[in-house]
Amino acid sequence: xxxxxxxxxxxxxxxxxxxxxxxxxxxxxxxxxxxxxxxxxxxxxxxxxxxxxxxxxxxxxxxxxxxxxxxxxxxxxxxxxxxxxxxxxxxxxxxxxxxxxxxxxxxxxxxxxxxxxxxxxxxxxxxxxxxxxxxxxxxxxxxxxxxxxxxxxxxxxxxxxxxxxxxxxxxx
Amino acid sequence: xxxxxxxxxxxxxxxxxxxxxxxxxxxxxxxxxxxxxxxxxxxxxxxxxxxxxxxxxxxxxxxxxxxxxxxxxxxxxxxxxxxxxxxxxxxxxxxxxxxx
Numbered sequence: 001x002x003x004x005x006x007x008x009x010x011x012x013x014x015x016x017x018x019x020x021x022x023x024x025x026x027x028x029x030x031x032x033x034x035x036x037x038x039x040x041x042x043x044x045x046x047x048x049x050x051x052x053x054x055x056x057x058x059x060x061x062x063x064x065x066x067x068x069x070x071x072x073x074x075x076x077x078x079x080x081x082x083x084x085x086x087x088x089x090x091x092x093x094x095x096x097x098x099x100x101x102x103x104x105x106x107x108x109x110x111x112x113x114x115x116x117x118x119x120x121x122x123x124x125x126x127x128x129x130x131x132x133x134x135x136x137x138x139x140x141x142x143x144x145x146x147x148x149x150x151x152x153x154x155x156x157x158x159x160x161x162x163x164x165x166x167x168x169x170x171x172x
Numbered sequence: 173x174x175x176x177x178x179x180x181x182x183x184x185x186x187x188x189x190x191x192x193x194x195x196x197x198x199x200x201x202x203x204x205x206x207x208x209x210x211x212x213x214x215x216x217x218x219x220x221x222x223x224x225x226x227x228x229x230x231x232x233x234x235x236x237x238x239x240x241x242x243x244x245x246x247x248x249x250x251x252x253x254x255x256x257x258x259x260x261x262x263x264x265x266x267x268x269x270x271x272x
Contacts, residue, residue, distance in 0.1 A: 004173045011181035018185055018208055022192030027201065034204050037185075041211050048178060048222045050232050053214075053239075060239050065207065065246050072200045072250040076257045087195045088266055094194030102187025109179040116175040121225045124218075124232040132229040133236070144237050151244035155251040161258065 007047045014040035027073045031066060038062050049120035052129045178219035186212035199253045199263040203246060210242045 014037050021033035038061040045054040088094075122128060133141055185208055192205025214235045221231025257263050 004177070007173055007177050011177065011184075014181060015184045015188070018188040021204055021208065022188055022196065022201075027198065030201055030204060034207065037208065038211065041185075041215060044178060044181065044215060045218055047173075048218050050218045050222070050235070053218060053232055053235055056236060056239055057214075060243050061207070061211075065243060068246055068250055069200060069204065072253060075254060076198075076200060076263045088197045091195045094191050097194060098187040098191035101190055102183050105183035105186060106180055109176060109183060113175045113179060116223060118173050118175050118178075118219065118222045119225070120222050122227070122229070124221070124229055129229055129232055129236070132233050136228045137230075137233045140233075140237060144240055148240060148244050151248050155247050158248070158251040158255050161255065 003047055007044060010040045010043040010047065013037075014044065027077075028070065031069050031073060034069070035062055035066050038066070048118065049123040052124055052126045175219060175223050178215050182212040182215040182219070184212075185209070185215065197264050197266055199256065199265055200250070202265065203249050203253070206249075207242065207246065210238060214238055 017033045017036035017040065021030050021037055024030040024033060038057060042054045042057040042062070045051075045057060189205045189208030189210075189212060192208060193202050194205075196202045196205060217231040217235045217238070219231075221229060221235075224231075226232075253263055256268060260268060262268070
């Protein structure tokens with residue numbers, strides 16, 4: 001019972017701060033509302049029995065991804081004021097599409113899963129998840145490491161640029 | 173708890189992220205929308221995992237992989253945005269419609 005109440009609380013926090021993250025006019029405020037959303041989702045993971053995932057979410061998303069986003073916001077700031085937080089001209093169609101997608105998904109879930117209950121029998125502790133990864137899902141794990149390496153190299157190549165004077169020993 | 177709780181939160185988060193991607197003018201803030209959509213999917217995967225009582229923890233392991241892929245995606249996406257900023261001096265998605 002207390003689980004249900006806490007989950008509803010975390011869900012409401014996630015939804016409200018998510019709306020603020022996509023609607024806030026101030027760039028850095030949007031990134032900070034994203035922190036609240038991701039933290040609330042981490043709390044929801046915890047209530048669903050996914051302990052390891054909750055901490056991974058806090059470490060990777062709240063720790064690394066948001067820092068990257070804030071850095072990017074700082075580096076791409078226009079010299080002339082805070083005008084780039086505005087929305088594009090297609091704000092209204094975007095809002096309609098988003099609401100229709102949400103309601104459609106919600107209707108499908110209610111139609112398919114009404115009355116089902118979650119009874120957590122196997123919590124996702126580090127032990128259980130580690131055993132699952134390194135016995136059943138080890139190939140995907142290896143493929144993922146290669147994907148991460150490719151993304152790392154690609155990010156370096158893209159951000160080095162193509163200026164010839166920066167070719168050897170460039171610092172970017 | 174009812175399975176619908178996480179699923180409905182996930183549907184709402186997905187819609188919010190979709191709006192962010194479609195409506196934001198700043199490319200970095202559009203990437204925030206992508207992150208919200210990925211989180212909606214993660215919430216669903218964890219919910220189904222808990223509901224089915226998976227012995228192999230398929231949903232949670234897949235969520236772990238999605239988080240790692242999302243980290244790779246955001247790193248690469250922000251590298252592209254920074255390259256765009258250096259080339260054009262703007263990260264406005266409306267201003268970079270026409271690629272020469």
